[in-house]
Amino acid sequence: xxxxxxxxxKLARRFRTFDSDNDxxxxxxxxxxxxxxxxxxxxxxxxxxxxxxxxxLSLGLWAHLASVADADADGxxxxxxxxxxxxAGLLVTSESFDAGYRPFLTAIMALVDExxDGxxxxxxQVRWTGALMDLAEADAKExxxxxxxxxxxFITTEDLLEAIREYYFNDNPDSAGSWLLGSLDx
Numbered sequence: 001x002x003x004x005x006x007x008x009x010k011l012a013r014r015f016r017t018f019d020s021d022n023d024x025x026x027x028x029x030x031x032x033x034x035x036x037x038x039x040x041x042x043x044x045x046x047x048x049x050x051x052x053x054x055x056x057l058s059l060g061l062w063a064h065l066a067s068v069a070d071a072d073a074d075g076x077x078x079x080x081x082x083x084x085x086x087x088a089g090l091l092v093t094s095e096s097f098d099a100g101y102r103p104f105l106t107a108i109m110a111l112v113d114e115x116x117d118g119x120x121x122x123x124x125q126v127r128w129t130g131a132l133m134d135l136a137e138a139d140a141k142e143x144x145x146x147x148x149x150x151x152x153x154f155i156t157t158e159d160l161l162e163a164i165r166e167y168y169f170n171d172n173p174d175s176a177g178s179w180l181l182g183s184l185d186x
Contacts, residue, residue: 003083003086006171006173006178007086007168007171009184010167010168010178010181011079011082011083012079013181013182013184014167015079015082015083017132017133017134017135017181018030018031018082018133020033020034020134021033024079025076025077025078026065026076026077026082027075027076027077028059028062028066031059032055032058032059034058034131034132034133035051035054035055037131037132038108038128038131038132039051039054039111040131041127041128041130041131042111042112042127042131044111050107050110051111053107054107054108054110054111057104057107058104061104065077065082065085068085068088069081069082069085071084097165097168097169098161098165101161102161105157106157108128108132109160111128112124112125112127112128118157119154119155119156120154120156121153121154122140122141122148122153125141125143125155126140126141126144129143133181135181135182136182138182139181139182139183140182142179143163143176143179143180143181143182146163146176146179147159147160147163147176149176162176162177163176163177163180164177164180166178166180167180167181
């Protein structure tokens, strides 16, 4: 994968959203912490099947990320290790990314889409991105505005998946996906 300056900025931003405890590294406990916060934000305790599924997928994501990015095998990933994994082809293609990411996003939506209609509101967007990635409310609202292209007050799993795909595979700074985690200047 070609590592452009813009992609490096996006990866640095994503790294910070993975680092739930803000210690400068991504580790298993960051994934556990973010899932716990998601459950609390949407009223799902340890017995929730939806939370169990998200936990399983999150820890699977951690294990995969650690296997390809933790170059010194110390149980944590630095920002440079994270970026190097991308340069070495972590995502490979948007199709392989979709295959790997869709189950994770589906598990998130199972928690977030409280009425099960396949759509989420701005409030739900603010709560899940704040809980999972510590995204500021103002950024989450801006992301929602950019993803709700038809202005109906809802976004769907497909809207989110397209934005996530754009985040990693589109170098246009004005694309909705480029704003997925808020302003890159933040």
